Amino acid sequence: GAVVSQHPSRVICKSGTSVKIECRSLDFQATTMFWYRQFPKQSLMLMATSNEGSKATYEQGVEKDKFLINHASLTLSTLTVTSAHPEDSSFYICSARELVGGPLGDTQYFGPGTRLTVL
Amino acid sequence: RKEVEQDPGPFNVPEGATVAFNCTYSNSASQSFFWYRQDCRKEPKLLMSVYSSGNEDGRFTAQLNRASQYISLLIRDSKLSDSATYLCVVRETGRRALTFGSGTRLQVQP
Numbered sequence: 001g002a003v004v005s006q007h008p009s010r011v012i013c014k015s016g017t018s019v020k021i022e023c024r025s026l027d028f029q030a031t032t033m034f035w036y037r038q039f040p041k042q043s044l045m046l047m048a049t050s051n052e053g054s055k056a057t058y059e060q061g062v063e064k065d066k067f068l069i070n071h072a073s074l075t076l077s078t079l080t081v082t083s084a085h086p087e088d089s090s091f092y093i094c095s096a097r098e099l100v101g102g103p104l105g106d107t108q109y110f111g112p113g114t115r116l117t118v119l
Numbered sequence: 120r121k122e123v124e125q126d127p128g129p130f131n132v133p134e135g136a137t138v139a140f141n142c143t144y145s146n147s148a149s150q151s152f153f154w155y156r157q158d159c160r161k162e163p164k165l166l167m168s169v170y171s172s173g174n175e176d177g178r179f180t181a182q183l184n185r186a187s188q189y190i191s192l193l194i195r196d197s198k199l200s201d202s203a204t205y206l207c208v209v210r211e212t213g214r215r216a217l218t219f220g221s222g223t224r225l226q227v228q229p
Contacts, residue, residue, distance in 0.1 A: 034216050043123075043206070043221040044163065093162050097215065108217060110162040 003027055004096050006111035013084055014119055020080045021114045023094030029074035030096035034108065035067075038091040050077040084118040091115050122146060123220035125207050131226045136197045140223045142190040142207030151210040152183055154192045156203045157222065163206055166192075197227045 003026040013019050023033055031052050036044040048069050049057045056069035068080040077096075081088055092115075095108040125142045132138050144152075152169035167174065169181040169190055180193040190207055207220035 032215055036219075044219040046216045046218070049216055091160070095217075107165065110164070113160075113162045115160070 002098075002107070002109045004094065004109045004111040006092075006094055006114050008114060009112060010115045010117075012117045012119065015085050016083055018080055018082045019084055019116060020078055021092055021094075021116075023077045023079070023096065023111050025075045025096040025098075025109070028096075028098050030077075030098060031074060032097045033071060033077040034095045034097075035069060035077075035079050036093045036095065038093060038113075044093060047079075081116065084116070086118045089116055089118045121221075122218050123207055123209050125220040125223045127221060127223060129224040129226050131228060132197055133228055134197055134199060136227075137193065137195045138197055138225060139194075140192045140205055140207075140225075142192075142220055144188050144190070144207075144209045144218075146209070146211050147185075147188060148212040149188075149209045150212045152181075152190050153208040153210075153217070154179075154181055154190075155206040155208050155219075157206055158203050163208075163219075166205070194225075197225075199227050199229060201225060202227045 005024045007022045033050040035047045037047050038044045046059050047062045050069045050071040052071045052074050058064045071077040091113050093113040094111045097108050123144050154166040155163040156166045157163040167176050169183045171183050173182045178195045182191045204222040204224045206222045209218045
């Protein structure tokens with residue numbers, strides 16, 4: 001149990017295009033999902049916290065108009081990188097946390113990540 | 120100052136060796152502590168939570184010193200499969216997201 005999937009696993013796109021990444025909790029309901037970004041040889045950096053049915057909370061320095069987050073259901077959050085540029089190339093990882101009080105406790109489960117390359 | 124600091128390594132050790140990683144965190148209000156393992160180009164996977172009383176899971180022992188804001192991970196009898204980057208992770212009180220250290224790379228050699 002406690003599986004989180006991400007799609008696509010890898011995407012290569014041209015500069016200026018938009019890319020949508022999906023994060024799904026497969027066997028549990030997640031009121032909260034998190035989006036992280038990891039550059040080579042660096043740590044995971046939190047971009048935003050995605051809450052089902054409400055607006056995402058963005059970390060300082062992350063442009064909300066560039067990184068659009070939608071958490072439409074308890075099992076799906078999407079991150080859209082709009083007008084992608086080469087500096088957006090990175091490893092994007094989502095994680096999901098179960099409903100408060102659920103059997104999984106407060107553990108976060110990570111998706112396998114999406115490697116974005118912008119040419 | 121980084122919120123969670125780790126020695127990046129790499130630590131190169133022979134099979135069977137004992138190796139220890141350390142981590143310090145800056146926010147004294149932090150409430151939850153974890154060690155994650157991340158293999159190259161993969162997502163992080165939870166290795167173990169860290170409790171004030173210290174806890175052990177097979178060859179892995181984690182310790183937390185709240186007074187010093189210091190967390191450690193000890194790996195005994197290293198295996199080749201232990202080669203990975205070990206991430207020290209903290210959750211601050213009132214915050215749902217995790218804060219990651221930059222990781223310590225371990226390479227176990229035959």
